[in-house]
Structures are given as structure tokens and as C-alpha cells.
Amino acid sequence: MTPDRAPLVRYRLDLDVLRSMLGLDESSSARAVVRAARAVSPGFEAFALSLAAAEGIPLGSGARGEVERARKRVAEYEDITGRAARLGDARVVKGPSLARYYPRDLVRSMVDLDLVVPDEAALWRVVRGLTDRLDAYRLDVSVTSHEGVRHLVTAVSWPTDDALLDADLKVEVTTVVHVGDCRGVPIRPGVADEPVVADLMALAEERFQHPFGPKDAIDVAVLLGSPAAPAAAEIVDAARAYRLAPELLELIDHAGTQPGLLTHVNADLVAALRADADTEGERRLATPLPGAGARETDARRRLARELPVHGLLLRDADRADWPVSRIEAFAQGALLLTPLADFVLVGQELVSQELYQAALRALEANRFAREGA
Structure with a gap:
């Protein structure tokens, strides 16, 4: 962000905001906030605990251990990211890439790590490099194609040191990030060059898998509020290129509905996305994919x-x-x-x-x- 350009959004992130986002009464205790965060997604409790610690609330040994395990998980994923980059020119989307824009004292919980590679040969180099270091692991794979080009999504998962408490570590390695919905949005190969834009597009893409939640709202607030965020026009251009204007607009609107989270949103960004979302919506209706609505199981x-x-x-x-x-x-x-x-x-x-x-x-x-x- 250049010094003379205002941030695309301004946000507030504290226990009061999180309390409201989780639907709790304003008199609810910090303990109630942590308990509610636990139900949102694996690891989100550690984020709430780090938020409490940043506000000066003392953490006991159990709470400190929760935060320390979350930080250790992040560090392990960062190490894997570095090794995967050397093995197969892998690039991270979301995860450690996104976490760097969070306030320093806060832990962005990471259930899994998403890596994109340029081709299938690179994918198997990375996966082999991962599995060679593990005594026990699970390998999952999915296959799809677009315009005759085959794409793979693999996932390697293995137990943590504290397997009774923590979800398995999981690394997804894929040749394509934007897989669409098999109805109106096809596979779109490639990843945006600019890291913030790539992370935004990957966040928006997740709408094809699940509705947006509190963690997604915080992610988009942190990204768009970062000094590293590019101009609105660059984001709009990428959303148009990857056919994600409806999903990105929904994500920003979703963040805007979270009580107290966003204190300012760039009106030009929202207006441009809204216009493109209408156009993209019409295109999806007019040109459904050949596989739209397919119940084929063979x-x-x-x-x-x-x-x-x-x-x-x-x-x-x-x-x-x-x-x-x-x-x-x-x-x-x-x-x-x-x-x-x-x-x-x-x-x-x-x-x-x-x-x-x-x-x-x-x-x-x-x-x-x-x-x-």
C-alpha cells in the first residue's frame, strides 16, 4: 500500500468483537468466548486464547499449552512450506501466507496447509519428500480435468505429537487451486502473482465447499486491512479473471455483518465487485457446465x-x-x-x-x- 492510499478496510479485533461475532451477550466472560470459539473450528480456540492474552488476561498452564501447540503447528507448516518450495517449486496459499498479516501477538489457527505446484511431476516430488520423513501417514487423492489437462489434488495427513487433543497434521498438494463447483464455474488454472490477491481468491474459492464463518470474516478483514493489500482495481481484475466476484463480494459482505469487525470498507471495491458479480451470475445461468447437476457415479x-x-x-x-x-x-x-x-x-x-x-x-x-x- 502506498503512503497516500487508505486501507481497503479498517477493522477492530478484540475480545468484545469476537464475543459479538460468536453471538454471545456482552456480559459473557472471556471463558465463555473461548468455549464458543472451540465450537467454531479446530484450532480457533487457540486464536481466542491468544486474543485474551494480548489484552492482558493471564493464561494458565493449559491455555498456554494450547497456544504453544498452535504456534508449533504453524512453525511445522512453515518448515514444510520451505522444503516443498525447494522440492517442487511449491507455493503456499492461505495458511502461513495469510497468517503473516495477522497482528503479531495473535495465532491464526491452521488445520491444514495448502500448497500449489506447477505440474504433476512437481506434485509427486513434494509428496514423496513429505512421506519419506514420516513413519505413518495417510495419502488421499482426487483427480479431475479441464480441457483435456489432468489435475490432481493430494492430501498427506499424519498424527501430531498430542494426537488425543489435536487434529492430524494435513498437507494438501495440488496442481490447481480454483476447482469450481462442477455446475457454473469450471476449473481455472493458475494462481495470482501477488500474494494478498492469491490468498483472497483462495478464500473466496472456499465458498464452493462451505458457507463462510467467523474465521473467514477475520481472514478477509486482516488481508484487506493490510498495508500490503494492492489497489482495489487489482483485486477486482483478479476476481473477474478467476470468476470469483460473487464469492469475494459475499465474503466481504459477510465480514461486514459481523458486529464491530469492520469500521470502514472501500466503497469503490464493493461497487465494482457488485457489478461484476451480477455479470458473472448471469453468465453462470446462461452457460451451465456440461456436468451441471450430474449424478453420475461411474x-x-x-x-x-x-x-x-x-x-x-x-x-x-x-x-x-x-x-x-x-x-x-x-x-x-x-x-x-x-x-x-x-x-x-x-x-x-x-x-x-x-x-x-x-x-x-x-x-x-x-x-x-x-x-x-
Whole structure:
């Protein structure tokens, strides 16, 4: 932000604001605020505790431990981010990238870490680098495509040191951030060059997965209120390019409905987003995607229609000489053979025992799988 330009938003962030955001009475104690924060999302309690500490409220050993574990989680994700950048030119979106704009004393809780890589070969280098350091982990994978180009989303998760209290550590590595909704918004490859803009677009993209909540409102307030935030026109241009004006507008409006959080919002930013949101909404109605409303469950047909499919793990593998995965069809479905594991691709949550057994037989018969296993 240049010295002569006002911030896009001004915000207030203290226990009183959080108390109101969580729907509590103004007489509610700090303890009540922390308890309500616990119900919002994993780790949000640590944010509330750090907010209380910043206002001079003493923390006991349990509360201090909660904050310390949250900071340790952030530090571990920051270390992974650095290693992933060296392994596969990975770039973080949200998470540590966004946390740097929070007030210094506050902890932005992070359930998982999102990394985007330039291509699939880079993805498997990063995933292998992660799993080589772990004794036990879970690998999940999803596959989709756009205009004939295949994209993968992988997730590696493993237990924390305090697995009874804390959610598993989880790192998502993907070749695409903006996956859309399979109805009116397609995959949009690429990530904005400017970090604040990239984080804003990634936050807006999350609306396709879930409604916005208190944490999202705080995130957008912190980003738009940062001295690093670019001019409104740059944000509007990116929202238009990534077809996210409706979602970004909804996110800013959502933050504006949180009692006391925003004290100023740039009117030009909101007006431009509103105009673009109307245009984008009309376009979505006029040009629905071919897969819109599809209830197709067959993985092969979903792949042909460029709809996402998920991988059900069949077995681990070790194919250090494979830079990328392969999809192999069999009579009842499709296999995904990767450098680290083999999966049967599925289009629904529940999978029949018949399909699972057929996939195992097909895996055993597939010469690529046998040669690389």
C-alpha cells in the first residue's frame, strides 16, 4: 500500500468483537468466548486464547499449552512450506501466507496447509519428500480435468505429537487451486502473482465447499486491512479473471455483518465487485457446465465428463522412476497408478465390495502395476 492510499478496510479485533461475532451477550466472560470459539473450528480456540492474552488476561498452564501447540503447528507448516518450495517449486496459499498479516501477538489457527505446484511431476516430488520423513501417514487423492489437462489434488495427513487433543497434521498438494463447483464455474488454472490477491481468491474459492464463518470474516478483514493489500482495481481484475466476484463480494459482505469487525470498507471495491458479480451470475445461468447437476457415479464416465473422482487406496507402491501417475481402465472401473500408491477411482462415497475386489484383480493383472510395484 502506498503512503497516500487508505486501507481497503479498517477493522477492530478484540475480545468484545469476537464475543459479538460468536453471538454471545456482552456480559459473557472471556471463558465463555473461548468455549464458543472451540465450537467454531479446530484450532480457533487457540486464536481466542491468544486474543485474551494480548489484552492482558493471564493464561494458565493449559491455555498456554494450547497456544504453544498452535504456534508449533504453524512453525511445522512453515518448515514444510520451505522444503516443498525447494522440492517442487511449491507455493503456499492461505495458511502461513495469510497468517503473516495477522497482528503479531495473535495465532491464526491452521488445520491444514495448502500448497500449489506447477505440474504433476512437481506434485509427486513434494509428496514423496513429505512421506519419506514420516513413519505413518495417510495419502488421499482426487483427480479431475479441464480441457483435456489432468489435475490432481493430494492430501498427506499424519498424527501430531498430542494426537488425543489435536487434529492430524494435513498437507494438501495440488496442481490447481480454483476447482469450481462442477455446475457454473469450471476449473481455472493458475494462481495470482501477488500474494494478498492469491490468498483472497483462495478464500473466496472456499465458498464452493462451505458457507463462510467467523474465521473467514477475520481472514478477509486482516488481508484487506493490510498495508500490503494492492489497489482495489487489482483485486477486482483478479476476481473477474478467476470468476470469483460473487464469492469475494459475499465474503466481504459477510465480514461486514459481523458486529464491530469492520469500521470502514472501500466503497469503490464493493461497487465494482457488485457489478461484476451480477455479470458473472448471469453468465453462470446462461452457460451451465456440461456436468451441471450430474449424478453420475461411474468413475470412467465422470472422467470423460471432466467431473472429479476420488481414489480409494488399494496398496502402497514405490516407483521412484515414475514422474507422474497413470490411469488404467478395467472392466468395472479405472485404476490410478501413482509413484507412491495404487487406487481405484470412484465417483461416490460408498464403494461395493464387488468393485473393490475387481479392482484388486485388475491391479494384479496390470503389467504397468506389476513392473512398477
